[in-house]
Amino acid sequence: MSDLNTFREETRAWLLEHCPESQRQPIVKSEQIWGGRNRKFPSADAQSWFEAMSDRGWTAPTWPTAYGGGGLSAEEAKILQQEMARLGCRPALYEIGIWMFGPALLAFGTEEQKLEHIPKIVRGEIRWAQGYSEPSAGSDLASLKTKAEDYGDHFLVNGTKIWTTNAQLADWIFCLVRTNPDAPKQQGISFLLIDMRTEGVSVSPIELISGESEFCQTFFDNVKVPKENLVGELNKGWDVAKELLKHERAMMSSMESMSEKEEFSLVDLAKQTLGVDAEDALNNAEVRTKIAALDMEMQAFAQLNERMFYQHKAKQSDPRLPLLLKHIGTKQLQRKDELLLEILGNKSLSWESPASSHTEHTVTRNWAFDKAHTIAGGTSEIQLNIIAKRALGMAS
Amino acid sequence: MIFNEEQSMLQDTVRAFVQEHAPVADLRAVRADVNGPSYNLELWNQLVELGLPAVALPEQDGGLGFGYMGLLAVLLETGKTVMASPLVSSVAAATSLIQLAGTDDQKSLWLPRLTSGEITATVAVQEGRHYSLSAMQTQLVGGEIKGSKSMVMDLAEADLLIVIAKTAEGKLAAAVLESSKADFDAQRYCLMDGRKYSDLTFTQTSVAPGNILGEGADRTAEIEQALNIATIATAAEMVGGAESLIERTVQHLNDREQFDVKLATFQALQHRCAEMYCQLELVKSAVFSAFARLDRGKDIHKAASQVKALANDYYQHISNEAVQMHGGMGVTDELDVGLYLKRSRVCNQLFGDAAYHRERYAKALGV
Numbered sequence: 001m002s003d004l005n006t007f008r009e010e011t012r013a014w015l016l017e018h019c020p021e022s023q024r025q026p027i028v029k030s031e032q033i034w035g036g037r038n039r040k041f042p043s044a045d046a047q048s049w050f051e052a053m054s055d056r057g058w059t060a061p062t063w064p065t066a067y068g069g070g071g072l073s074a075e076e077a078k079i080l081q082q083e084m085a086r087l088g089c090r091p092a093l094y095e096i097g098i099w100m101f102g103p104a105l106l107a108f109g110t111e112e113q114k115l116e117h118i119p120k121i122v123r124g125e126i127r128w129a130q131g132y133s134e135p136s137a138g139s140d141l142a143s144l145k146t147k148a149e150d151y152g153d154h155f156l157v158n159g160t161k162i163w164t165t166n167a168q169l170a171d172w173i174f175c176l177v178r179t180n181p182d183a184p185k186q187q188g189i190s191f192l193l194i195d196m197r198t199e200g201v202s203v204s205p206i207e208l209i210s211g212e213s214e215f216c217q218t219f220f221d222n223v224k225v226p227k228e229n230l231v232g233e234l235n236k237g238w239d240v241a242k243e244l245l246k247h248e249r250a251m252m253s254s255m256e257s258m259s260e261k262e263e264f265s266l267v268d269l270a271k272q273t274l275g276v277d278a279e280d281a282l283n284n285a286e287v288r289t290k291i292a293a294l295d296m297e298m299q300a301f302a303q304l305n306e307r308m309f310y311q312h313k314a315k316q317s318d319p320r321l322p323l324l325l326k327h328i329g330t331k332q333l334q335r336k337d338e339l340l341l342e343i344l345g346n347k348s349l350s351w352e353s354p355a356s357s358h359t360e361h362t363v364t365r366n367w368a369f370d371k372a373h374t375i376a377g378g379t380s381e382i383q384l385n386i387i388a389k390r391a392l393g394m395a396s
Numbered sequence: 397m398i399f400n401e402e403q404s405m406l407q408d409t410v411r412a413f414v415q416e417h418a419p420v421a422d423l424r425a426v427r428a429d430v431n432g433p434s435y436n437l438e439l440w441n442q443l444v445e446l447g448l449p450a451v452a453l454p455e456q457d458g459g460l461g462f463g464y465m466g467l468l469a470v471l472l473e474t475g476k477t478v479m480a481s482p483l484v485s486s487v488a489a490a491t492s493l494i495q496l497a498g499t500d501d502q503k504s505l506w507l508p509r510l511t512s513g514e515i516t517a518t519v520a521v522q523e524g525r526h527y528s529l530s531a532m533q534t535q536l537v538g539g540e541i542k543g544s545k546s547m548v549m550d551l552a553e554a555d556l557l558i559v560i561a562k563t564a565e566g567k568l569a570a571a572v573l574e575s576s577k578a579d580f581d582a583q584r585y586c587l588m589d590g591r592k593y594s595d596l597t598f599t600q601t602s603v604a605p606g607n608i609l610g611e612g613a614d615r616t617a618e619i620e621q622a623l624n625i626a627t628i629a630t631a632a633e634m635v636g637g638a639e640s641l642i643e644r645t646v647q648h649l650n651d652r653e654q655f656d657v658k659l660a661t662f663q664a665l666q667h668r669c670a671e672m673y674c675q676l677e678l679v680k681s682a683v684f685s686a687f688a689r690l691d692r693g694k695d696i697h698k699a700a701s702q703v704k705a706l707a708n709d710y711y712q713h714i715s716n717e718a719v720q721m722h723g724g725m726g727v728t729d730e731l732d733v734g735l736y737l738k739r740s741r742v743c744n745q746l747f748g749d750a751a752y753h754r755e756r757y758a759k760a761l762g763v
Contacts, residue, residue: 388666
């Protein structure tokens with residue numbers, strides 16, 4: 001038996017032993033475990049599952065064991081993912097630190113910074129927020145104005161960040177700040193870590209069209225930040241940001257498989273809602289065709305990800321392919337949302353009323369919320385610019 | 397999901413050969429010779445010398461053992477110059493049919509001659525305007541074929557003609573005829589992709605029992621599988637064509653200046669090219685996945701429909717965009733882009749159009 005087969009057997013046995021039955025049910029949003037000083041576990045089972053995973057470093061399977069990670073190879077991590085999917089294990093930890101910030105800190109942080117922050121991310125002790133966009137700096141992120149002035153042993157930060165996801169719950173925030181106002185836009189930016197408990201930091205939530213308020217605006221009013229919280233070199237924060245953005249886009253493209261939200265099968269919902277004929281075919285031929293057309297494209301997207309995985313494994317990665325993921329993934333997700341609304345008909349129009357079911361309300365709110373995906377983390381238009389220039393080499 | 401070292405080397409070899417010896421000009425020559433062969437026989441003989449007819453089959457069947465992924469590597473490259481060849485009709489369709497549905501005797505009679513390139517074969521499956529296996533009416537009953545077939549590829553060059561028909565029980569059967577000796581009417585014509593096709597009429601064509609693949613056993617599943625292989629092979633060639641079109645279009649936009657700037661600097665054009673490229677990599681991934689499944693012995697019924705519907709829609713879109721973005725030159729016959737446009741529409745009709753495959757996929761999906 002090959003090493004990987006042994007690993008698969010052992011992993012499966014370990015998961016069966018440590019993942020309680022209750023943690024092998026589809027996740028609902030209220031039971032997701034997010035990190036943080038104030039983290040709460042919805043049940044004893046959830047806590048024991050989380051602790052088993054974080055003790056092994058499997059909340060961050062591929063990160064080095066020196067910082068508390070799992071130390072797995074890409075192949076092993078894929079096996080872990082497959083076995084968790086097979087058994088229906090819930091993700092043990094939801095955390096921006098795992099998805100985005102951690103990989104960037106591992107690439108750019110000092111040894112002290114890694115030892116200080118990475119283990120706490122793996123163990124879900126600290127919840128991170130992202131401070132990138134500003135009210136006047138969206139797609140043109142590099143025009144950001146929040147400034148950090150050098151005061152010898154510390155920076156003094158003033159400004160505001162918008163779309164700071166869950167900032168009201170976060171313990172720390174990583175920010176892009178202007179440290180040199182005279183340099184060309186991207187060359188005067190630094191990457192700074194700020195403890196949300198510092199005096200002068202305040203947060204106010206923003207209500208979205210989905211009714212949710214996960215996004216916030218965060219204000220910095222004469223906030224003192226120690227010098228050791230600078231990641232990467234002074235005025236080289238854009239490099240760190242680019243590294244991080246790669247992980248963010250990869251994450252957003254796989255939003256659906258993250259099962260952050262309740263998801264619904266197009267086929268099942270369509271059959272229940274629209275009915276089937278004697279041959280078990282959907283009554284509505286047009287919806288039937290639309291489902292088939294979308295499903296085959298979603299399959300192709302999964303196959304693109306799979307192809308990239310095998311390329312990576314063979315060290316033959318095509319650098320153009322990751323550039324496509326965010327645009328394709330988010331566009332497909334929105335198409336699926338629109339089709340679900342079409343299937344539910346006027347039952348999809350209720351916001352919160354006894355006229356519609358939990359499922360119907362959730363579909364509708366997902367539809368509204370997912371409009372953000374083609375905007376956040378670089379709009380689709382920016383993605384297409386990048387594909388044209390970097391993948392196709394079109395003149396600019 | 398990706399090529400191994402041998403398959404990559406094969407792709408490099410075929411790419412070098414095709415780019416040097418089979419540029420689009422070769423298809424123009426085939427097209428101009430209205431009464432000539434459907435493909436350049438001399439070029440085909442050179443591909444035979446490279447061993448291409450044997451590329452996919454396992455060694456015990458006289459193949460080279462590259463797997464169907466090896467055939468994919470070949471088709472992606474021949475598709476790039478819209479090269480005319482019997483790779484789909486003979487290598488993907490007919491050879492797979494015999495290998496999958498034939499008895500040991502039938503295989504040893506025909507496979508060595510096919511894999512050595514001594515003979516080629518083609519398949520008559522489509523009827524009427526649209527490909528549809530379920531609507532097929534040609535009958536093979538009592539040792540006689542009755543019915544008509546349309547859009548048969550490369551018939552004049554093929555030594556063997558395999559006719560797909562329905563038995564009295566409604567099963568699929570495949571009859572192998574020697575195309576020069578068998579009794580049927582054929583009408584040969586050119587289509588807009590520059591190749592020659594034939595419509596066939598069988599009034600009472602007799603078939604010896606030994607010429608029916610499987611010799612009486614039900615081979616419906618094997619025949620469907622061989623046709624699935626032909627379907628994804630067609631799609632693979634289309635992907636090669638679409639890739640070349642995107643390259644040509646981007647090149648043109650980077651070269652051509654209007655209003656004192658390169659056309660490529662216009663965002664409206666950049667975004668449309670980027671969308672085309674997304675489509676290309678999606679369908680390419682689907683094609684790689686289908687061929688990989690095939691080599692792993694997994695079912696490709698649903699995959700074949702996925703791949704062909706996507707290839708049809710995307711190649712159609714990409715070829716339309718390529719014509720538009722080449723401006724006035726795009727609608728001239730002098731520019732090669734028009735040949736890809738026409739090839740895309742012909743490929744759409746081979747082994748099922750997008751509507752057919754979406755419907756078939758929907759059934760497999762359970763809606």
